[in-house]
Amino acid sequence: MEQSSHQKTSQSNSKRPFVLAAIMLAMFLAAIEATIVSTAMPSIASDLGGFSLYSWVFSAYLLTNASTVLIFGKLSDIFGRKPIFLMGISLFLTGSLLCGFSTSMEMLIVFRFIQGIGAGALMPIASTIVGDIYTKEERAQIQGYLASVWGISAVTGPVLGGFFVDVLNWKYVFWMNLPLGFLAIVGIVVFFKEDIEKEKRSIDYIGSLLLIFSVSSLMMILVEGGVAIPWNSNTMFLLMMFSLIAFLLFIFQERRAKDPMMPFSIWTYRSITVANITSLTTGMILIGVSSFLPAFVQGVMEQSATVAGFTLTAMSIGWPISSTIAGRLLLKIGFRTTSILGGLALIIGGVFFFLLTPEKGPFWAAAGSFFIGVGMGLSTTSFIVSIQNTVDWKRRGIATATNMFMRTLGSALGAALLGGILNGKIQSVIKERGLENQASVDTTNILLDAEKRSSLSEDVLQTLQDALTIGLHQVYIGLLLLAILSFVLIIFLPKGDKA
Structure with missing residues (x-):
């Protein structure tokens, strides 16, 4: 299998650091996008209007x-x-350029669509190139470097976003991508050499379209369900039916296609199947921490946004450190044992959140966040290296992309599921205390603003804080259960096989 990768890539060792630097730059662009845009969004919304489209x-x-x-x-x-x-990064930069020229929220959303398409190529192919140009032994260590990009972006994103909004203009949040992206393009064009065997392979266009229809409608359900589209509406029912039918047709198409878009053969490897299903559950854990921890720290503990950011940064520190350590562990103790250590760290983090109370303070929350980061770093590094070592060059791209897709899907599922649990619990506490006329789930937003919080009556403030505490405790029970489930799944990884 390893031989196949070297047949395809004629990469001299002296140029590999330049290729790696270009890849890390490109990954940084995609990774920083979430944090830097989140920081700038209040300023963007006040400038462009259309607050109702904020989440879009x-x-x-x-x-x-x-x-x-x-x-x-x-x-x-x-x-x-x-x-x-190169196609992916070009689309991403085109979308970035156009986003900065947006004059309405609708325009910005259209250009974000273009940016998202480009990002769909950046992340998986960056990891796949690393799988191609480095040997089995080297891959583990290099994946640690790639993971550090996420840590750096999580820390620098809010800082850069704040700087651009306060000193320059929100447009630079998007335009910042252009010089960095250009450097990444130059690095890949000049230093990355690739020999492709000229062979006739058909493209499964029908499968591609069915996959786009199924996944995009599923993501619409998960992202907008209960927000812009009520769960019990006709629109939601039609979306669900459309996604399901497109998925069933996709499976039928893949079974008969000569060169299927998704070769089901990769799912026959137990290591890949377990890694992908576990990535779904860890994706749910990831969104559970990053979405709901700031609400607890600001709304219940009454701490500042900076302190809330610190508790999340702890996860961004734990992740790259453990990814780098995982690179060494993979060579000594193998994929399964390294992943099991990651699963244990996730459970420890889950226990911290399960025991979290307002009195425990932000350092307790940060400790839980750190252990979740350690668990993610150990497990994701093991999964990617294991997958890339399992398949040959011809399937390495789709195998890597499938794992990343499962994590993204898990995050979207987690946001919908855990968000639903939280909102339902807040609503029931408000109802129990007979304050439906004075407060609602949306009133909880006021808890996140220290100035507005003081305008609430003592009754309403206490009720909302209690509701948020109880609701988030339910979410953290869910996180602990997901961590235990992830650990159980990891146990099923095949034994032996070191990097």
Whole structure:
């Protein structure tokens, strides 16, 4: 299998650091997008108007990113990594340029769609190129470097976003991508050499379209369900039916296609199947921490946004550190044992959150966040390296992309499921205390603003804080159960096989 990768890539060792630097730059662009745009969004919304479309600025990016990630992974297996990577980064930069010129929220959302399509190629193909140019032994260590990009972006995103909004203009949040993206393009064009075997391979266009239809409608359900589209509406029912039918047709198409978009053969490897299903559950844990922890720290503990940011940064520190350690562990103790250590760290983090109370303070919350980061770093690094070592060059792109897609899907599922649990609990506590006329689930937003919080009556403030505490405790019970489930799944990884 390893031999196949070297047949395809004629990469001299002296140029590999430049290729790696270009890849890390491109991954940084995609990774920082979430944090830097979140920081700038209040300023963007006040400038462009259309506050009701606020969430769509994020949804549009997530939607096209998730819908195209598998397709780009497969195309890179057919045409090579270089042309597809360059296409992806070009689309991402085009979307970034246009986002800065937006004069309305609707325009911004359309251009975010374009950005998201490009990001669908950046992440999986960057990881796949690393799988191609480095040996089995080296991959583990290099994945640690790639993971550090997430840590750096999580820390610098809010700082840069705040700087651009306060000193320059929110447009630079998007335009910042242009010089960095150009450097990444130059690095790949000049230093990355790839030999593609000229062989006739058909493209499964029907499968691609069915996959886009199924995934995009599923993401629409998960992202907008209960927000813009009520769960019990006709629109929601039609979306669900459309997604299901498109998925069933996709499976039928893949079974009969000569070169299927998603070769089901990769799911026959137990290591890949377990890694992918576990990535779904860890994706849910990830969104549970990053979405709901700031609400607890600000709304219940009454701490500042900076302190809330600190508790999340702890996860961003734990992740790259443990990814780097995982690189060494994989060589000594193998994928399964390294992943099991990651699963244990997730459970420890889950226990911290399960025991979290307002009195425990932000350091307790940060400790839980740190252990979740350690668990994510150990497990995701093990999964990616294991997957890339299991399949040959012709399937490495789609295999890597599938794992990333499962994590994205898990995050979207987690946001919908855990968000639903939280809202339901808040609503029931308000009802129990007979304050439906004075407060609602939306009133909880006031808890996050220290000035507005003081305008609430003592009764309403206490009720909302109690409701948020009880609701978030339910969410954290869910997180602990997901961590235990992830650990159980990891146990099923095949034994032996070191990096």
